Amino acid sequence: xxxxxxxxxxxxxxxxxxxxxxxxxxxxxxxxxxxxxxxxxxxxxxxxxxxxxxxxxxxxxxxxxxxxxxxxxxxxxxxxxxxxxxxxxxxxxxxxxxxxxxxxxxxxxxxxxxxxxxxxxxxxxxxxxxxxxxxxxxxxxxxxxxxxxxxxxxxxxxxxxxxxxxxxxxxxxxxxxxxxxxxxxxxxxxxxxxxxxxxxxxxxxxxxxxxxxxxxxxxxxxxxxxxxxxxxxxxxxxxxxxxxxxxxxxxxxxxxxxxxxxxxxxxxxxxxxxxxxxxxxxxxxxxxxxxxxxxxxxxxxxxxxxxxxxxxxxxxxxxxxxxxxxxxxxxxxxxxxxxxxxxxxxxxxxxxxxxxxxxxxxxxxxxxxxxxxxxxxxxxxxxxxxxxxxxxxxxxxxxxxxxxxxxxxxxxxxxxxxxxxxxxxxxxxxxxxxxxxxxxxxxxxxxxxxxxxxxxxxxxxxxxxxxxxxxxxxxxxxxxxxxxxxxxxxxxxxxxxxxxxxxxxxxxxxxxxxxxxxxxxxxxxxxxxxxxxxxxxxxxxxxxxxxxxxxxxxxxxxxxxxxxxxxxxxxxxxxxxx
Numbered sequence: 001x002x003x004x005x006x007x008x009x010x011x012x013x014x015x016x017x018x019x020x021x022x023x024x025x026x027x028x029x030x031x032x033x034x035x036x037x038x039x040x041x042x043x044x045x046x047x048x049x050x051x052x053x054x055x056x057x058x059x060x061x062x063x064x065x066x067x068x069x070x071x072x073x074x075x076x077x078x079x080x081x082x083x084x085x086x087x088x089x090x091x092x093x094x095x096x097x098x099x100x101x102x103x104x105x106x107x108x109x110x111x112x113x114x115x116x117x118x119x120x121x122x123x124x125x126x127x128x129x130x131x132x133x134x135x136x137x138x139x140x141x142x143x144x145x146x147x148x149x150x151x152x153x154x155x156x157x158x159x160x161x162x163x164x165x166x167x168x169x170x171x172x173x174x175x176x177x178x179x180x181x182x183x184x185x186x187x188x189x190x191x192x193x194x195x196x197x198x199x200x201x202x203x204x205x206x207x208x209x210x211x212x213x214x215x216x217x218x219x220x221x222x223x224x225x226x227x228x229x230x231x232x233x234x235x236x237x238x239x240x241x242x243x244x245x246x247x248x249x250x251x252x253x254x255x256x257x258x259x260x261x262x263x264x265x266x267x268x269x270x271x272x273x274x275x276x277x278x279x280x281x282x283x284x285x286x287x288x289x290x291x292x293x294x295x296x297x298x299x300x301x302x303x304x305x306x307x308x309x310x311x312x313x314x315x316x317x318x319x320x321x322x323x324x325x326x327x328x329x330x331x332x333x334x335x336x337x338x339x340x341x342x343x344x345x346x347x348x349x350x351x352x353x354x355x356x357x358x359x360x361x362x363x364x365x366x367x368x369x370x371x372x373x374x375x376x377x378x379x380x381x382x383x384x385x386x387x388x389x390x391x392x393x394x395x396x397x398x399x400x401x402x403x404x405x406x407x408x409x410x411x412x413x414x415x416x417x418x419x420x421x422x423x424x425x426x427x428x429x430x431x432x433x434x435x436x437x438x439x440x441x442x443x444x445x446x447x448x449x450x451x452x453x454x455x456x457x458x459x460x461x462x463x464x465x466x467x468x469x470x471x472x473x474x475x476x477x478x479x480x481x482x483x484x485x486x487x488x489x490x491x492x493x494x495x496x497x498x499x500x501x502x503x504x505x506x507x508x509x510x511x512x513x514x515x516x517x518x519x520x521x522x523x524x525x526x527x528x529x530x531x532x533x534x535x536x537x538x539x540x541x542x543x544x545x546x547x548x549x550x551x552x553x554x555x556x557x558x559x560x561x562x563x564x565x566x567x568x569x570x571x572x573x574x575x576x577x578x
Contacts, residue, residue: 025109027107310368313407372404449506453501456539503544541570
């Protein structure tokens, strides 16, 4: 028997003693204030030194006769543990209070913490931040105006688009416009060839034997990854020449782009041919394992790496259909598969395996999605492929859609394994699921548990009130069981009044907690109306066994034994029917 905590017990009342310095309040299921510390009344305000009999929390907080619209306790059947924010008007000011709620049975404990000072400080800091941001924006605008004016003056001075250098017959620089700075950083060079890092005249310099002989000649330069065409003109007085440098990078790059585009077209044609081949292979190949292997070969040829893993989900959450790898040993494959089967990933809190489990410092993980966006698997590649993500998706998206279609076909086959009346899985399906969980336990050391559930007094319901009531009783139990388990768990009807629940990734102690919650909370005070003024109680007996305590082959037997022990304890306090 579970002991009950009474709100007027001596140990609990000490929480509201002035010497305990706790700001707390206790309310019953109807929100009436049972106990309250003086500091709680002082914090809430309204000038009360004690709570009048029958006063509710919403009357005290907001002078409302109905419960707060966002009250987490309103209509709540199960115990609630969490927080709720309160805003109390205290004269001309508002007081912000953080309310921690701890509920059990028919009572709830409110523990208050005044957050007014912290919130006021946050607001003050936010206001200061906005002012500072505005000042920064104004300063940036001012600086931009100054920069724009400076740039305009520079453009007026350096209006020529080409770099111009005037040299004498010994290549000494006489004059250079500011555009020269765009070509070289050697602004202190005395001779033209020094500007380009040479100790003497450039190789094959057209003006090496005089500027008159080099008149009209052109020479190409590659400077800082830019291409320039130098045109030489002799000076009118014959004592030097004029060098004009025109940026021809665009023309050169255009030629290079044309060449690269031709290579790209050739590469894309190869990829398109591979995609067509892959699509045809998926349509014609009946074995998904062969499709996965072909996909890996195609994908790795695209990204030019040889280490990859593919994990494919089964129709049942928390189970794997297929795993395949390239460049990864079996031990590491098991580690990755076990990480993918973790609770966080299977409950969709995250779609990726944590970096600490991965064997490579640089890893790309791609979620395999079906046509409806559902998660059907994961691809793990060694290396970063930001420049190839679009290319990888060309293969992964049709691959994910193909897997999704295969899963839909398996789900159609699965319907043959359901109980017609309750819609739950039948014994054949759960036996296959148990074999799959046993393999996960053996391969990845992931524990699982079995819970055997038996409906109490089903025969009485059938005999006394008719089989329609008995069917309603079974349906009610089925619905409550489905509402209680996770998406990765399985609920099956294995007999007339017997059910079996497979709790994946669950050790024995957690399965015991599940049984306790099932019997004492979920099926607490559940009844069926069987007459004008008569109700039939809906109760169950249950037992659990996990692989961390029992061998897999003995789980059902041990859970069944514990269920019957629980049923015997039930009939010690309830009249046995035949």
